[in-house]
Amino acid sequence: xxxxxxxxxxxxLLIAAIVAGAILAILLPxxxxxxxxxxxxxxxxxxxxxxxxxxxxxxxxxxxxFKKNQPLVASTLANNSRQLNEDQVCVSxxxxxxxxxxxxxxxxxxxxxxxxxxxxxxxxVLCDSGTKISxxxxxxPGLKSEWLGPCEGFDSSDQMFCLVALKYNS
Numbered sequence: 001x002x003x004x005x006x007x008x009x010x011x012x013l014l015i016a017a018i019v020a021g022a023i024l025a026i027l028l029p030x031x032x033x034x035x036x037x038x039x040x041x042x043x044x045x046x047x048x049x050x051x052x053x054x055x056x057x058x059x060x061x062x063x064x065x066f067k068k069n070q071p072l073v074a075s076t077l078a079n080n081s082r083q084l085n086e087d088q089v090c091v092s093x094x095x096x097x098x099x100x101x102x103x104x105x106x107x108x109x110x111x112x113x114x115x116x117x118x119x120x121x122x123x124x125v126l127c128d129s130g131t132k133i134s135x136x137x138x139x140x141p142g143l144k145s146e147w148l149g150p151c152e153g154f155d156s157s158d159q160m161f162c163l164v165a166l167k168y169n170s
Contacts, residue, residue, distance in 0.1 A: 045080035051127030090151035094165030109150035130154035
């Protein structure tokens with residue numbers, strides 16, 4: 001201790017912590033590190049792979065982060081799953097049906113473009129045969145059969161079909 005009774009070592013530690021915090025505050029935006037959630041396309045493709053082996057089961061994701069101008073595209077999800085084609089995957093705005101920052105007007109059921117600045121959401125994936133998926137969506141908690149509205153050409157087929165719908169992050 002010095003003559004005034006202050007612990008100089010503690011004071012130096014406090015200054016070091018403040019400097020480290022300031023450096024992190026400057027570096028994190030520059031590195032574009034996002035701690036709120038993973039990439040929606042990657043997570044949805046993983047859930048589709050799992051959903052194919054569990055038909056009729058709803059699979060919920062952890063939080064994912066949409067960034068400005070980031071799309072969710074059925075063909076990309078199908079390619080990344082390596083088991084389906086574009087006609088077997090449908091993307092739905094789900095809980096965000098009335099949210100203008102999620103736009104599916106260009107290709108309903110095939111592409112959702114996020115036009116906001118950043119949004120953390122969850123997703124639900126349901127895979128089942130085309131003839132059963134509507135019934136499954138209407139009977140499972142957290143899903144609505146109306147979310148299949150933009151999906152076309154699945155209901156008369158026995159082949160596997162997957163719905164990816166957006167959910168509120170709650």
